[in-house]
Amino acid sequence: MALVKKNSTLKEYFEDAWKAGIVLKSASTDVFQNLALEDWIHEHIDVQQRSALLMWRNSSAVVIGRHQNPWQECNLNLMRSMGIPLARRRSGGGTVFHDLGNINLTFFTSKKKYDRHRNLRVVTGALKDLRPDLDVSATDRFDIVLNGVYKISGTAAKLGRTAAYHHCTLLCSSDRSLLSSVLQTNCKGIKSNATPSVPSPVKNLQDEDPSLDPSAIMGAMASRYCAEFGFDSPVITVDPSVEQLMPGIQKMAADLQAWEWVYGRTPKFSICTSFMAEGANIGLDMDIKNGIVEKCAMDIPHHWLPPEVGKELCSALMGIRFCPSEVAAVVAALMRTASRAPDLAKKTQSLYENVVAVM
Numbered sequence: 582m583a584l585v586k587k588n589s590t591l592k593e594y595f596e597d598a599w600k601a602g603i604v605l606k607s608a609s610t611d612v613f614q615n616l617a618l619e620d621w622i623h624e625h626i627d628v629q630q631r632s633a634l635l636m637w638r639n640s641s642a643v644v645i646g647r648h649q650n651p652w653q654e655c656n657l658n659l660m661r662s663m664g665i666p667l668a669r670r671r672s673g674g675g676t677v678f679h680d681l682g683n684i685n686l687t688f689f690t691s692k693k694k695y696d697r698h699r700n701l702r703v704v705t706g707a708l709k710d711l712r713p714d715l716d717v718s719a720t721d722r723f724d725i726v727l728n729g730v731y732k733i734s735g736t737a738a739k740l741g742r743t744a745a746y747h748h749c750t751l752l753c754s755s756d757r758s759l760l761s762s763v764l765q766t767n768c769k770g771i772k773s774n775a776t777p778s779v780p781s782p783v784k785n786l787q788d789e790d791p792s793l794d795p796s797a798i799m800g801a802m803a804s805r806y807c808a809e810f811g812f813d814s815p816v817i818t819v820d821p822s823v824e825q826l827m828p829g830i831q832k833m834a835a836d837l838q839a840w841e842w843v844y845g846r847t848p849k850f851s852i853c854t855s856f857m858a859e860g861a862n863i864g865l866d867m868d869i870k871n872g873i874v875e876k877c878a879m880d881i882p883h884h885w886l887p888p889e890v891g892k893e894l895c896s897a898l899m900g901i902r903f904c905p906s907e908v909a910a911v912v913a914a915l916m917r918t919a920s921r922a923p924d925l926a927k928k929t930q931s932l933y934e935n936v937v938a939v940m
């Protein structure tokens with residue numbers, strides 16, 4: 582393993598030293614830094630005459646596709662309570678769970694040389710180099726399955742004008758029970774045209790063979806990649822938190838982490854649901870555009886709460902971000918300004934808790 586020389590940017594280093602191709606490994610396990618590293622390479626490195634493989638792992642995170650709805654795809658309540666970040670990537674496709682037991686592989690090429698079959702052959706070939714009798718194969722939707730059934734890898738891609746990347750996951754030893762809990766929505770009654778994920782039964786490679794650990798797999802992957810693409814490269818470790826190496830990368834990471842990108846890019850959707858609050862059945866109807874509440878109506882029995890109180894709450898929710906902290910701030914302000922009888926305050930609080938439960 583080698584580190585990029587001090588005082589040279591990755592671009593200079595890459596383009597001077599590595600004529601045919603390069604194998605990189607990220608030193609970071611931060612999902613936003615690593616997605617920014619992909620973006621940076623895609624935008625700055627000339628891949629017309631060379632190719633690159635980037636290997637990276639993240640600490641626990643959920644990664645949605647560019648055109649997806651996070652409220653529809655994952656359990657945001659659980660993720661918030663466990664401190665698991667949500668990221669929206671630049672490529673399309675469905676939602677996956679990452680942790681240190683999952684390897685991500687990004688294949689950078691010119692658009693002309695973009696070839697997912699070839700890349701997945703590198704992945705399955707490397708696994709077979711480690712364990713020849715492993716039954717792994719690529720499907721026609723570019724998943725890789727183990728024993729013909731269990732998904733161990735999912736694929737997505739980004740095609741630019743002249744350059745492209747194809748990236749995929751590889752489940753070695755991920756927390757499968759956390760994977761399935763976080764990929765289950767806590768939000769009922771969503772109507773949306775966002776890209777839905779395609780859930781599959783998953784397995785870890787280590788369930789099949791405990792010797793298949795992430796570092797052995799990454800070593801085999803690097804060798805196979807070099808053999809397939811016809812060059813020889815050591816694995817170069819790059820640290821995306823070092824701005825001097827990749828000028829502009831911190832801004833890219835900040836953009837990927839911004840609420841406006843992660844949540845605000847969700848295609849317009851609506852929520853039509855009902856819940857029980859303090860013994861009353863309440864209907865909730867909301868439209869959310871760019872992550873902002875555009876319409877809010879509650880169907881509240883009049884004997885339970887005076888209509889003006891419900892209307893006041895709905896109009897306070899209009900125009901705010903569809904997220905618990907903003908709703909909490911709005912409700913706290915309402916409680917402070919309006920003098921509430923204890924009974925009304927309790928009911929407003931219960932409405933608030935139920936609204937937050939769908940966020």
Ligand SMILES: Nc1ncnc2c1ncn2[C@@H]1O[C@H](COP(=O)(O)OC(=O)CCCC[C@@H]2CCSS2)[C@@H](O)[C@H]1O
Pocket residue numbers: 644670674675676677678679683685686732733734735736737748749750751752760764777778779780781782783
């Ligand atoms: N880490 C991981 N690997 C493989 N399969 C997974 C994983 N996490 C969840 N899943 C399963 O795939 C479906 C979603 O499948 P679906 O086909 O909808 O989406 C994908 O596969 C997208 C792959 C994106 C790969 C990128 C590479 C670098 S950043 S993320 C989910 O419901 C689970 O059943």
